[in-house]
Amino acid sequence: MYRRFIATVAAASIAITAFGAMPARADNDDAARALAALLGIAIVGKIIHDNKKDKKAHHYEKKHVKKNHVPHYNQPSYKPPRYQPKPRPLPRRVDRKLLPGKCFHSYRTGRGKVRMFGRRCLKNNYDFVNRLPRQCLYVFDTPRGNRRGYEARCLRDRGYRLARR
Incomplete structure (x- = not known):
């Protein structure tokens, strides 16, 4: 459901761990800026994700397009008229x-x-x-x-x- 969001958070956590491996600087401002940038990217990603979810909620049904109907042709068969013989009246x-x-x-x-x-x-x-x-x-x-x-x-x-x- 939130795969992209989870993927973004996982990427951010990997990036943060990479910062931890870097040599420490005297300035903590760089780490705070990087963390703020990642947090901003995550928020923007969440907004985009919610926006796409709204579009999916308003999806339209596909219209069924009828194919051209080709009539089935039956060979006409001759049916003789029904004849029910009746006896002729006597003279x-x-x-x-x-x-x-x-x-x-x-x-x-x-x-x-x-x-x-x-x-x-x-x-x-x-x-x-x-x-x-x-x-x-x-x-x-x-x-x-x-x-x-x-x-x-x-x-x-x-x-x-x-x-x-």
């Missing part, structure tokens, strides 16, 4: 013969198990109810009451199929 002439699967029900009647398409369900979910054959329209008596609908076997014989969607 109306084919779609007309497909009956919705959610309208197909089985009921127990007095003459056994009857499989049929409910009339109300077909009206809500099938566009061509008015084109269904009237010969297939039946009223079935079930424990819960009468059910109106189209018998599945009759419709199958006439070319209609169950759409499994």
Whole structure:
């Protein structure tokens, strides 16, 4: 911390010891002058040292200089568009013969198990109810009451199929 100051004091002490080795003079004034000169030099050295210490206290931070940014180049890669194939709708002439699967029900009647398409369900979910054959329209008596609908076997014989969607 005070290396220079300590070095100055050490140099002064060596110089003073050198004076002691010299032959003694009658005049003590020379030794006092030399001692005063060394003391003056030490004081000036201390002042200079303190002055430099103040400059170090007010040091400035180095500014970080940004280097020129070179963009990283990636080779463009071809990404084909995402294609999610959807089935084409059936033509109306084919779609007309497909009956919705959610309208197909089985009921127990007095003459056994009857499989049929409910009339109300077909009206809500099938566009061509008015084109269904009237010969297939039946009223079935079930424990819960009468059910109106189209018998599945009759419709199958006439070319209609169950759409499994």
